Amino acid sequence: MANPAAPRVEDDDDDDPVVAEYDVYITPEMENQLYVLQYLNRPPDQPLTKATDSKPSEVRIKKDAGFVEVDVPINIHRNYNRPAGVQWGEAMRKTKGFGQKAFGIASGFERTMPRITNRPGPADEGAPAAPIATEDDGNFAEYVANFEDANEKGHVLNTQTFGGQIMKDDGKGPSYMLGTFRDNELHLTRLDGLVQLRTQFHHVDASEHLEALQRRREKESQEGAKVAEPKAFLAQVKKTGGDTAAELTQAFMKSTNQEQWQKLTYYDENDPVAFDTYTDRLFLHDVESAPKLQAKINNTQFLDAISGKAGKKKPTKRNADDLIEISDDSDEQEGEDPQVS
Incomplete structure (x- = not known):
């Protein structure tokens, strides 16, 4: 039996001592936008740095649409499928060659198709022939055999693209804030947004793009190219500024496709x-x-807010004849019961 006179010993689990205190400061608003890029399917032990040979080679943004893409070098000398690398690299090179600037949702899911030379008309004089699929290209085997030279000349897919909005x-x-520590100080800087980046498969989109173009070429070779003829049209006035979900989505996709990429300068963490920049801005x-910051709520209200109890007070039972006098006196002491008459 425990001795009732012995001092009570608290369990270690209930002991929550303060181990450190920091003075918290909030930095002023920045003129430039501050975003945090989160690479969701990139292992944390593989940072994108120069030390790991994976410093991003290009960062681009569409500010209005909010899309961001980051190109990261791929080690093509280890565990790399050379024929597939040439196939996808050529697909990217060819589609970009006839004007495809973006892929997927960042392009509004639009495909740029080259002009066909066998269509009559002065506008097509001197236009480049439509590219053929990589597998049917006579240079494919040569690129695979001379892989290093093909890579230097841009025929190999040697970058991995991460993208997000x-x-x-x-x-x-x-509201998210970025915290930086200096001695016993914590400095908080407001973020303008987060970007969750995932692996993009633009090389697959480019391959499908070439396949669609190849099918169009085969169809026109069998049926013959349609001669460009003048067509009558009836002018119609369309309403602008549609507010339905379909119209808003269509307008967003169109503006996204028309917006040009803005390239950013990327600096390694070292x-x-x-x-x-870190020292100056954060x-x-x-x-x-x-x-000094002044809190608008007390400790009890803060605990209720973070626990989700704020605004969920249980109603008390009152008689129907009870009258409650509501006072707007701001000097009323905290915790004082309301006057009931």
């Missing part, structure tokens, strides 16, 4: 420019004159 702060969801320099 910016999730911006719309004011309805949580580059001096990266360190200078810390509040004059902490002595920083204004």
Whole structure:
């Protein structure tokens, strides 16, 4: 039997001591946008850095549509399928050669088709012939045999593309902030959005693009190319600014396809420019004159807010004849019961 006179010992699980305290500062708003890129299917032990030979070779953005793509080099000398690499590399090269600037949703799912030379008309004079599928290209075997030379000349798929859309702060969801530590200080910088990047299969889209073009060529070779003839048309006035889901989606896809990529300059994490930018933009320099933040809620209200209990107070039973006097006196002491008459 326990001795009732002995001092009570608290369990270790109930003990929650404060191990560190930090002064929290909020940095001013940036002129440039600040995003966090999250690579969802990239192992954390394989960072995209120069030290691991995987520094991104190109970063591009469509600011209005919110799409971001990052090209990362592929090690083509280890566990690499050379014939498939040539096939996909040529598909990318050929489709980009006749004007395909983007693939998938970042292009609005639009395909750019080359002009066919056997169609009559002055506009087609000197137009390049439509490219054929890689497997039917007479140079395919040569590219595979001389793989290193083909890679240097742009015939091999040697990059992996990650892409995603910016999730911006719309004011309805949580506001994310980026925290940086300096001694006993925590500096918070507001994020303009998150970008969850996933592997993009643009090389597959390019291959299907060439296959569709090849089918069109075969059909026209059998049926003959249609002669361009003038057609009568009736002018109609269409309403603009449709607000249905289908119209909004169609307008978004069209504007996405028309928007051009903007290329960004990427600096490695060990580059001096990266360190200078980190120090300059993610810390509040004059902490002595920083204004003090005043909380609008007390500790109890804060705990209710984070636990989801805010605004869910259980109603108390009252008689029908009870009258409640509501006061808007802001000086009323916290915890004082409302007056009931």
